Amino acid sequence: MHIAVCIKQVPDTKNVRIDPDTHTLVRQGVESIINPFDLFAVEAALKIKDENNARVTVVTMGPPQATEALRDTLGLGVDDAVLLSDRAFAGSDTWATSTTLSAAIRKMGDVDMILCGKQAIDGDTAQVGPEMAALLDVPYATFVKKIDLLDGNSIKVIRQTDEGTEVWKLPTPALLTVIKEIGEPRVPSLRFKMRAKKAEIPIWGAADLGLDTNCVGLCGSFTQVVRVFSPPRRTDRILIEGSVEEQVERLLQYLKQSRVPGI
């Protein structure tokens, strides 16, 4: 079984600053991390590998520095990594990203399962997974918290939605986006880390993927980010303190005073 995991490098939000003038993220000097949800996807793949005869390949699209993120996943026990890097990929929106990633999956040829994090913590769109599934014409399930292999050709997954839990059976190949309940990411092992240090990571560009440069990057994007801003801070907040009972009492009083309908 061959599992492909798509990951993304994102700015470490623990240390993110907002430029007071432009209201955009200050990316300079901010360390990059692997999108935390993607680490859950890597963990999900490695868990399957722990108990089955499976090969795990991690793929990311990004600048050459993104090899470091790939190397980190090799340290966790991932078998292979591929970097998709080309000047033509710059400025990709989710559609262009999905186009590029799905071309890479197609190039790998034998992928039985594609795993992604449920969303990236920088863009928060949660679009790339489902878009890839559409482009690859495979079934998909989002917000997956458990994966069971059935026979060679199908899987059973448990989805966590706002309404409750759903159990789905999907034929493979299939694409899944996973949530943190899938399991805490493991720590690296020394042997894998040593191997990762020496590993050769292939770089695939637009030509390697057979992609027209007009279909990727900024040219291949349907959306453009015109402006990024923080919503204005609301100042009319009050903090209710005290025991739970007191808090409920005060909240009710406040709602009554504010003439909220239904109270």
Next chain:
Amino acid sequence: MDYFLTEEQKMIQELAAQIATEKVRPSRAKLDENDEFPWEIMKTLAQADLFGLYIPEEYGGMGGGIFENCLAVEQLGGACIGVATTFAASGLGAYPILLFGSEDLKQKYLPQIASGKRLAAFGLTEPGAGSDVSGIKTTAVKDGDHYILNGSKQWITNGGEAEIYSILAITDRSKGARGASFFVVETGDPGFSFGKKEKKLGIRASATRELIFQDCRIPKERLIGREGMGFIVAMKTFDKSRPGIAALGVGLSQGALDLAVEYARKRVQFEKPIISFQAIQHKLADMATKTEAARALVYSIARFMDSEPNDVSKVAAMCKMYAADVAMEVSTNAVQVLGGYGYMQDYPVEKMMRDAKILQIYEGTNEIQRNIIGQELNKEYGRMKDTFF
């Protein structure tokens, strides 16, 4: 300070630091409060390949030495020496087999210890024999293809949790110091059981338990080395393991120093952060200097020992004794810097101070270390023909 570590050594340090920060630090208070054995963390350390750092590759280890092991132990010790002692004690149990075991014993046990699948432990201390090892009463009597052990061991780290025990027993009392031998005893051997689990001042995440042998029958092949080598095996094992204890001390000192400096920068009294007062600065300066001195000593001695020199008892004792004393002093002063907060269990420094005390006691008390250093000096200078006057 740059200690010019190799890429591989940096990797070990990084990995151990990651586990210390992500896994040990968040759980240390709970482990301490509940006297809870850190099985989850041991599994993580096993999965990270850290249990076999000092074990040769042919026995499933990483092929490193004492220094590599010290680097990992130091990082873990920075978060909790209860957890780090549990980890290090498996090494103490492994060394007799690694140094003196038959090829069969090595093939059988070292890969299990290196992979962390099974923990090891070392059993020497008895109710009547601590610093005076010759006072041990546990006996091993040969009976055909077996040895039969009788007696008990006290305060055995990893007791009840480990599955592989290196045990010292008297095989021939008439031979005195040459009458003791080491054996491998496994959990489940007939006649081998555990007594009470001790309640301790510190390192409460580590299990300390009594081992009981009642006509415990083990195959004769479990003898480590030859009959009568027991005390030599014990001494050589301690030589190898003492830098690890020293590394625990360095880690603990660094952990306490980090907390003290961070706190002193934030804590405001008399309208200033307390780090601006010389009374605090001087304390922190001494803590930092002694921690670095201990580290420099441990690193250089561990590296020296990995070059396989002949006689290492003196230097092994020096680093254990010094780093343990520094850890006690630095952690006590960290509590002082944090004042009332330092004394409360809400902050981790009181635990560090409670934990530090054991470093001056176990693996040979610091008094015994000074004895060793003193005796070695006497021998060394006795061999010299020149005078310094």
